[in-house]
Amino acid sequence: MENLSSMAVFPCFLILCALIVASAQQQRYSNISLGSSLTPSTNSSWLSPSGLYAFGFYQLTNGYAVGIFIAGIPEKTVVWTANRDDPVFSSNAILLLTDDGRLILQQEDRDDVNIVNPAQSVASASMLDNGNFVLYDSSGRIRWQSFDHPTDTLLPGQCLPAGEDLVSSASKTNPARGIFRLAMQTDGNLVQYPVEMDGPNYAYYSSGTYGRVDNVSLILDNDGHLYLFNGSTIVSNITTGRYRARTIYLMRIDVDGILRLYYRRWILKETGLKNGHPRKIDVPLWMDTVAECECLPGFDHVNPGNWTSGCERNFAMEACKASNPNINYEIRSLDNTVWEDANYAVLEGLTKEDCGKACLEDCNCDAALLKDRSCRKQRLPLRYGRRFQNSSDVALIKVSTTSKKGVLGDPGQEIKKEIRLDILIISISLVALSALILLITGIYVHRNRASNK
Template sequence: MATLAAVSSLIFLCLSLLPYYSSAANITLGSSLSATNNNSSWLSPSGEFAFGFRQLNNSDLFLLAIWFNKIPQRTIVWHANGDNPAPRGSTLELTTNGLVLNNPGGRMVWYASPSPATIAVTKAALLDTGNFVLTGNGSNFVWESFKNPTDTILPDQTLDLGSMLFSKLTETNFSKGRFELHFDNGSVQLNPVAWPSRSLYNWYYSSETSSINSSESGNKFVFNASGNIYIVKTNGETAQLFPWVTITPRVDLYYRATLDSDGVFTQYAFLKNSPTNQSWWALRILPGNMCTAIFSDIGSGPCGFNSYCSIQNGRPSCDCPPGFVFVDPNNRFMGCRPNFRQGCGGDDDSRDLGELYEIREFNNVDWPLGDYEKLQPYNQKDCEQSCIYDCSCAVAIYDGTRCWKKRLPLSNGRYRDTGFSKVLFKVRKGDSFSDFGDNSGSRRGRPILLGALLLGGSVFFNVVLLVAVSIVVCVWHHKKEAGNNVQDSSISDTNMRCFNYKELEEATDAFKEELGRGSFGIVYKGVLRSGSRNAIAVKKLDKLAQEREREFKTELSAIGRTHHKNLVQLHGFCDEGVHRVLVYEFMSNGTLANLLFAIPKPDWYLRVRISLEIAKGLVYLHEECNVPIIHCDIKPQNILLDQYLIAKISDFGLSKLLLSNQSRTRTMIRGTRGYVAPEWFKNVPVTAKVDVYSFGVMLLEIICCRRSVEMEFEDERRAILTDWVYDCYIEGRLDVLVDNEEAATADVDRLHKWLMIAIWCIQEDPSDRPAMKMVMQMLEGFLDVPQPPCPSSFRVSVEY
């Protein structure tokens, strides 16, 4: 009988595993995929799921992912290494050690290995459940995507204690975002994250299924094949995620449950074999009201600091109050910042604050936390005056008898359509701020964030570009008079395009959306109506100079041929009639300065990636162009960030025209305080080593997240970043430089090495500085970094 029972159990086990193995198409050792197009994938037997590379928005970056393959959206349900997508040409290979993802240079950037690591992988498969598995000897799963989830779980997936999900940063950015789901201590909990760190704030939803009695505590988090999601306790009982109830299963639906970028855990459904215009719909969500679910003295709330949250169609929506604009117009959940000067000090000390500030009323919104003073009984006028004459006060809440004063940043803002209260914002008279009739603050937000894109560089480059366009006008005007309408061959061979004015007028909707303005022109956002329909930044120039025709044509030809993923692209120009226009690639995330010097500071590994991207762009300019280009003004304001926070160097065009007028070169360059190489102040030839010096200063800024010159420090040595860094480096106080940042101190070997590289870059003698190619090799670890000597001219570049 015992033998019969054992045989029966074995048969039952085999039958229970049969659906998994019958639905698996084995992938053999040595199989590989390449990040070259969206067809590089492995399919499940039914074809409902695919595993492979997905190109990100026609860029040169690819995401290793699993997705629904039979629906038009190709919705991604799992991804690898979202913080660092794979560049074009990367390869994934199945080896006995697991999955290995290598970049085009053959360097491993991600892997999935069996547990324990001593087990050899024999094959892999993508199951019809959407689970990608690695199999060892004996057909056991030694690694599963189901056991290593990202933001989504699927039917037939079970999470063990200690499992977690993390949201994406945005719908199109697969970096780890601002929310996490944790299944710990028997309960499912949703937590905000102190982004860009991974530090957790208090939960805003909990299943509350933990128990002192371990048998009654949650043990498994189950998404069953019928589409129901619940918790299984240690004693076998089930518990629902309140207030969810059991749903009626339907075989004609796809299901998924995702922790969305807005922090809402949502179960979605999609009708199989549906029309192409159908999309996923939400069956149920947790929590029901995200705006009120998060309520904590620590952290910003669901929408970021200085913003407020409202529910639109069941989802949280974020807006800015009067006088504030979005920190990132493309991610409204990252908070808002004031669009005017604040506080007291400087020239304000001698003026009446009532002449500087005024109150703007804004109702039906509340920031319930963060009061630092309550005044009562008070009338509204007293409340307004108290805030105006208080340097710390940014906003006051008045309810008829009481006045609560608040300072920035404001947190946990939410829309409130009931109850009497007035929100009184203090704004500076005469400053540019958002239209108070537009609560979103988004229209004026773009000029502030993106104005630095094309007008934030030095005046010098605007002048040179003006000269450039004027020369083009002269050349073409001469050709027209001569009856020759053929474009100059040296320019026509480039990637630059000649736009006509009507085309640009249509692209910008009659120059409607202004991004920023400067002394030489206005920049507008546009979208090309034909072809790619890409967004563009259009700069209308209003002042021109007439000089240096032959030199400009040579330079324009060279710059038009430049093409690198870490350079901002100058697409073309227009010189029709009186119109002088330059057309640039549109960059949606502003300058590196905006990111680097903001609060909270960006993630350490994001800063590492950006540093490498800038170095690659400079190597291209110095050594890989047909005509080498010296930038001459490397600084965070001239590094722009695209929608994926990929760094691109701007204002590199026509840089080496500076060499034709050395005295003018000194005058113009000295305006960029803190980045100027010492040789600019000496009567010596200028080489590409001036860019190396500036890169070294900027690398220190990226490491320390502070500006190169901050004179408000009492300690003079700390005021000049290069001085302070070298002191700390010699004394071994590296943790102080990064303000004890956990990720940076954990990566201490890289921190130490990169500080040495930066110190080599800022040596006084140009011959002592490495070339950018050598800098790149040292940053990537291909070359050893010797002990650097003490630079002797830290202050030369800032005392003028």
């Protein structure tokens, strides 16, 4: 029965995608013929007919990438990047639609890089006004389009089909794959996970549409309406949407893992694209509008400028002292906090104090999770930490009593150390100055005596 149900829905899904493709073909486009090329410094992009979107080079901090971006506005808003996990190219690169129908990037002393991989050779290309970059064969049929290969962004008219996902970028300046993903699952559920993880234990958002229907897609309309669609009916509305004339919409899973819907008003004039200020709507897949990521007590960010790089201990673990194992350590607790439960020992029926003591006295224990009087001892690394409102989970972290440098440490200790250091420096300076004065005085007295003789 499940297979029959799937077969009944699947044709509708194919019709939906066919309609989207047909819409893409009806968009105005400028023909890009075989032999056409781009370079980062001159003729760097191919524009859509209105100049709204562009395909070509855009600058990174350490080179250039190839992608699709909204053109004609002060800041380039990138919506798609080629060769995402290795996106950086040099300033002498050449993007070429070859005479034999391949889209490649050439660099000195390096092999050619395929920017896209169509199943067959192509005869022309187009940058459409809806943000879709398309490759055609000699009969005008689409052989490849960027709408079928989204990175972290959906544009109006673009769908995320069942079994596909969006992955956040590594940072605002690095388009490589980051640490969060949005998965349109084959069971009809839209779910957000850390990358490379799956299953309900790791999800931090779910649409709750599991098992209703098969072959559900995530769709973004031209009016900003974001919804789940199975080819015949709307399964669930993510946003209601509201039509605004001359408005650009896009949906992105951002670096911080939050799914957001952005819009920007624009007016196309003969002089070019006139734009207003960008706005964003937080899609209700998260309780907060800004993700706040902190390290656990006793830990600091590996890279202070990029919290996605993770955390590391800010103190060195000394060898375990069997006679007095807790001499240099204490337990710090965080309420409503959990992470991946990779425990090596479970102790039942313990209070928070008992669980903390058990971890403190165990040389192998770096932290413990306590839930419903179940104490679960953990070793590093601790992964996928989360906080939940009104949760009974308590995290117990072993930290050094001699280091208060952590994110949740005691700033007063640092201030006292700085004051003591300043006093020491001043004292040494005064002693040195006094010695210098005595030396100068001695020399002066000695010369006076010598001259009087």
